[in-house]
Structures are given as structure tokens and as C-alpha cells.
Amino acid sequence: MISVEETLRRILERTRPLATETVSLGEARGRVLREDVFADRDLPPFDRSAVDGYAVRAACLADGGRLRVVDQVPAGAMPRVPVGPGEAAAIMTGAPLPEGADSAIMVEHTVREGDFVVWPAPGRNPPPVEPGNRVTARGAEVRKGAKLLEAGVRVSPAGVGLLATVGKARVAVARRPRAAVFSTGDELRHPRSAKLRPAQIRDANSHMIAARCRALGLPVRRLGFAADDPGRLAATIRSGLAADVLFISGGVSMGRYDYVEPVLERAGVRLLVTAVAIRPGKPFVFGIREGSSPVFVFGLPGNPVSALTTFEVFARPALDALQGIADPRPPRPSVRLLAPVSQRGPRRAFLPARVGLAADGALTAQPIRSQGSGDIAAVALANALVIVPEHAGTIPAGDSVEAQPLPGFPDAGAGWHDPRR
Ligand code: AMP
Ligand code: MG
DSSP: OBOHHHHHHHHHHHOOOOOEEEEEHHHHTTOBBSSOEEOSSOBSSSOEEOSSEEEEOGGGGBTBEEEEEEEEEOTTSOOSSOOOTTEEEEEOTTOBOOTTOOEEEEGGGOEEETTEEEESOTTOOOOOOOTTTTEEOTTSSBOTTOEEEOTTOBOOHHHHHHHHHTTOSEEEEEOOOOEEEEEEOTTEEOTTOOOOOTTOEEOOHHHHHHHHHHHTTOOEEEEEEEOSOHHHHHHHHHHHTTSSEEEEESOOSSSTTOOHHHHHHHTTOEEEESOBSEESOTTOEEEEEOSSSOEEEEEEOSSHHHHHHHIIIIIHHHHHHHTTOSOOSOOOOEEEESSOEEEOSSSEEEEEEEEEEOTTSOEEEEEOOOSSTTOHHHHTTOSEEEEEOTTOEEEOTTOEEEEEEOTTOSBSSSOOOOTTO
């Protein structure tokens, strides 16, 4: 049994970014950059009016004034004439400021009288016009050549807008790992099964893990479930090894029918982790089938809470690392416990909890009462895993601990109650 830290170290040591590929803007969101992105010109590229109104010389409006309108400048056009003393040019938001003008005034603060514009309009009391008023100077946002996005960051929707702004219609990103998922267990049946014998249960894990991978933006093949039979298992593993990352649930414990480890080894998978000091999820397995494109195999314990926990703690950072994320270790925000948690033994506990935002802005964690690692109804309510260190004993309510966020983290308010209570 090795520690959570040592397990993560062994996994992240081997999960290097996959090959680089080039994608268009439509595919860039959620992908991880493999190149730095620079400004190809100043932003804005010209002194830009921030308003619909008039380009003026601020000095001409010291005590208000009446200016002759000599031009009209729409966005996308260059001014045709300079603005001289006593003159103005009608200008639209986003249009370049004419030569001679040093500021812009809002149309709402003016009245038009034929070829003239009067500022301020009667009854209006706008602030005095200083040079630079309502104008964004060339390069004020970004200088040409400045680094805007760095290799190793995930592209957000705003990032796509930025790529578009600087003309990066195609961008280098890491290839996304293709995942394959299947469950093992003689007891498993398809979720659509209506007539289950008492000892049979529906396969939750292959669906849960596939859904999690999809939520992370990965292409997934779900291979269903295999019986606890070395032959069947070997066939399904062979087909799963066509992916970059293979998730297997179940069959990694000490039971008489837990064949996953020997069958993986026979399929050429070198096992680097076979038991971890984590609660739940101790039987977690990690291995690699080396080759020109290595396959990373995660053997998740069959208990759904263990499967989800070990996926989040070990597989998720690996999936980020394979995509080139600079720091793939998940954030560990501090949360204030609303109820005590405990961990006596040498394992590190990751306990399902509901984290909300308290009125004072702090994050609070309500541990979800659970019947243990088979309790999928408990983990389905969680939006975080509260981390209780090895040998921590009991940590009382009011103390703070670290948590690993899950989807839905955090609740907007702290008023969350376990509906099962
Ligand atoms: P195992 O890791 O195969 O020993 O399974 C541990 C527990 O998890 C047993 O109670 C199994 O019935 C249950 N289990 C295994 N696989 C699944 C699955 N895919 N969906 C739901 N429960 C499962
Ligand atoms: Mg089993």
C-alpha cells in the first residue's frame, strides 16, 4: 500500500502531453494550448472612440461650446478630415479618432443644430471634458508582441474571442485522450433491465465514468460490462487497449473472482500501483501498456463511491496532464466543516460533502451521511470531497479542512440539506 501522494507522483511522472494538433476556433474551447499566443498588433490598433457622439478638442469645450461638424466617422472607416479648433466630427463607437481631436463626447450630452453641435445639451450636466475623455488610446489594452495566452492553459470562451482578435484562426493544442470504459462483475446487468434477480444490480460505474469523461470533453467508448471470467475479461481489455486511457471498474479487490490484475499483466500492462492508502478506494490499480502510443489503465474499485473518488483523485489529474495542463493537480480550497469528520487509520479519507458559500463569504462543507463506499445515493449529492489526513482522528465542526471540488462546486448559498434525512 502506497500513499496518495506517491500514487499521484507515479501517475504524473508518466502522463506526458499527447501529440500536438491544430484546431480551428470552433474546436478550440476546452482544449489546452501547446503554443504561446501573442498580440499581432496593438489593441486597440488605433485611438478608438468608446461612444457614439462627437470627436472634439477638449480645450474647445472648457465652458461648453458650439462646434462645426466637419465629418462623420462610422466604425470601420478612416476619418477623411482632421478636426480643427471650433470643429467636431460625428463619430461612432469603435471608430478611429480623427487627427486633431483628443477626446469624444456622448451624443446624449449634445444637441444638434444643423451643421453645429452644442455641448452640453440644455438641462444636462456632464463631467468636464478632459483630453482622452471616452477614448481608448492605441495599445492601451495590449501592446503588439505581448504574450496573451500561455501554452498549458485551457482555452475559455473568452479565450476563443481573444484568439480570434489576434488572428489565430487555427491554434496548436494537445490531442485529447480517447477514453474507453467498462465494468466487471457477474452481478451486473444493463440499466434498462427491469427483471433483476435479487442478487443482481445494475451497472452504474461504466455510465458514471463515461459521463464524467464526457463532461471533461473527452471522446469516450463505453464497452459495457464483462463477466468475472478471465477469458471474457481479456477480450474486453484487448478492445479497450485501443484507447489512450482505459477505465475498468471492479475486480481489483482480494475476492476469489477478482481477475483484473493478472489479466491486465497478461495483456502486457505493467502495474505501477496496486493498492493505495486512500479511503475509500484502497484496491485502486494503475498500469501502463508501453508502446509507440502508451495506454494508461486505471483499475477503479467496483464500489461506486470508490470508483468516483479514485477517478477524481488519480485519473482526473492524469487526463489533464495528458492534455498538457501546466499544473494538473486539482485545486484544494479550504472549507469550514459544519459537522465533524474523522479518520483514524493510516489512509487519507476523501468524504462526499456539499460545499456552499456562507453569508460571510467562507466556504462551508456539510459532510453527507453515507453508508460507506457502496452508497451512490450519498455521492450523487456531493459537490466536493472533503480531505481528512491520515491519522487525523476527529476534526470538529468549525475547523477547516481541504476539499477537492466536484461538478456543482460550490452551492450559491449555504442552505443545503440532505434530502435523505
Ligand atoms: P468489486 O470491486 O468487484 O469487488 O465490487 C465491489 C462492490 O461494488 C460490489 O458490491 C459490487 O457489486 C459493486 N459494483 C461493482 N461494479 C459495479 C458497477 N459497475 N456498478 C455498481 N456497483 C458495482
Ligand atoms: Mg466484482
